Amino acid sequence: MSDMNRVESVAPILNHYLVEPYFVEDYGIVQKVYSNKGTFALKKIPPTTGTDFIRHVHLLYQKGFNRIVPIYPTMDGRYAVLHENNLYYLMPWMTNGQKENRDHKNLELFRELARLHTLSAKEVTVSKEERTEHYEKTIQQLEKHQEFLDGFIDECEKKTYMSPFQLLYCLYYNEISQALRFSKAKFEEWYENTKDTEKARMVITHGKLSSEHFLYDDRGYGFFINFENARYGSPIHDLLPYLSRSLNTRPTRNDTAIDWVYHYFKYFPYKEDEKLLFYSYLALPVPIMQVVESFYKKQGRKNEMKFVGKLQEQYWHLKNSEYVVMRMTEIENQRKQAKEGAQQQS
Template sequence: MEDFQAILDQYQVKLEFAEQHSPRLVKVYSPQGTFGLKSLRNSRTKDFAERVRSVYENGYTHLVPIYRNVYGSLVTAGKESYYYLMPWLPDSQADERSARHDYLFKEAASLHRQTVQEIKLQGGEAEAGFEAMKKKWEDQKNAYEAYVEQCEKQWYLSPFELQAVTYFTETARATDFAIEKLEEWNEAMKEQETVRTAFNHGSLSVQHVVYDSSEKSYLLNFEKAHRAPPMNDLLQFFNKTFRTYPIRCEECVDWFYTYQKNFPFRKEEMPLFISYLAYPEAVYRIVLSPDHQNNKGSQLQKNRELIKAYWYFKNNEYFVMRLVDIENKKKAEAQAEG
């Protein structure tokens, strides 16, 4: 078992009581105050301190403070893992679900705005990326179509095959739309010499929004922070949000435009964002799995996986269509005023 006092000695903190709050988070009670002692996964230890330093140096300060040990390091080695120490915030704010999400998206926009950098493209880089992605999507659509044709030649379809055939038309149409948006992005990129990158939080969630006793809000858990296109944080958030039963998340539209008010996408970024969301990757992953096509495993389990992928696809579809409708109205209004 880890010797927490030995770790806390490096922060000159005397341990009175330790409470296991989660598998990797310990709540520390001491005469110096209450702290959170968090263990790092091995894969995240190496770059964690540098990531946190970079976020601070770029001017973003709304992250939960991380204390340095007596050696000036943000990370301390224990017997079993590496750790970092932070204040334990009571998070007593009882705000509404939407209000906390609004704050999350405002902070994501602030983080991206404070850390944004322009990266110069190499000749033909965007075009090459476009061609590779378009080919991948077309190949998956063609493979799905070939599977459907093979199924339709059979006298009897398994439950999984029947579901796969049923979903093909919608999946193919969504793919065509995603490729159309990808082509729109490629056309817009011909006018651009740079792309934007920023520090991504890497795990946006309202569970990572906390408040102190004065109701000041913070983001925590920057263990997955990395530099990438700003939209990646939003794609990761909506990827998790839409993996559920069928929903029409109108709040998600509001949260997205809360972000846009604080850090708007550039002209070429919106079609790419929509393209990624619209593409039914989850359905292709299940249908084109060799194990599923070879009728290996439980039909019940395979059908469950396919139905969940279809729900995810349809949840994305509603969100995408709402964004497209809003963006089209904006363009029409701008043309009318112009």
């Protein structure tokens, strides 16, 4: 699309804001607009997304959390414009000129996430029946996973000549099972600890946490963008996917990731039950089980090399996650012992 056409295509939308575009740069779903009122970001979202997230953004602003890129209202007070079957909303353009190392950025991101969770936290009532139902469903699911792993190894071991994938699976089977058992044990511990409580802590979660969704303004302050998936939920729903993605590397002792989590805990400490749930979900070897299941279900000739590569990668992810979970449970146990020791002395 030519520069002129781009200006013409966004002009009717910007008209609602009394903004007159001079020049528009295309960044995919975001357009950078140079105009008579400054530089803006115009973002396109599917109408199915809806504008519920704007309520959450406003609620956070009311509670004093202003590290979200503001969404501007139109002249008649709406926060999104429906145009040719898409919704659009307008924000200031962030320069994002921060040249700091990634680690500093992550620490700042986690501190701001902790503030966001702290300011939006509320207690909700969860009936014992709901909790028990969630527990039973999850346990059933975990047992199904274990049955599949056991069934598949039996099948592999019956072969006179195993394929490379089957051979590698037999090698990894014990560790996958171990991770699944650990996850189940933590989940059972969570249920034991909470089955008689009728309260749970909910926060506004960002829903798509990523360092790419944390931008800096020209004064060097960091702001969250991309809030379309924001909703009330457990705080672990923001932390887990981010952490899991950062563990998608070759085998490594990722102490940096542990530092991020404890930096976040400094500002928003998890309660005992939240920690148990966090460990349970982080240890759950879902990615590697998905690879095994897709190999098992694949009809016809299988690309062994591709499947072996995927299994290897997800095994690394499993080992990286295992290190983080084990190290964190070790740190927690040391802290508990130190606390108990101090109490006994006093």
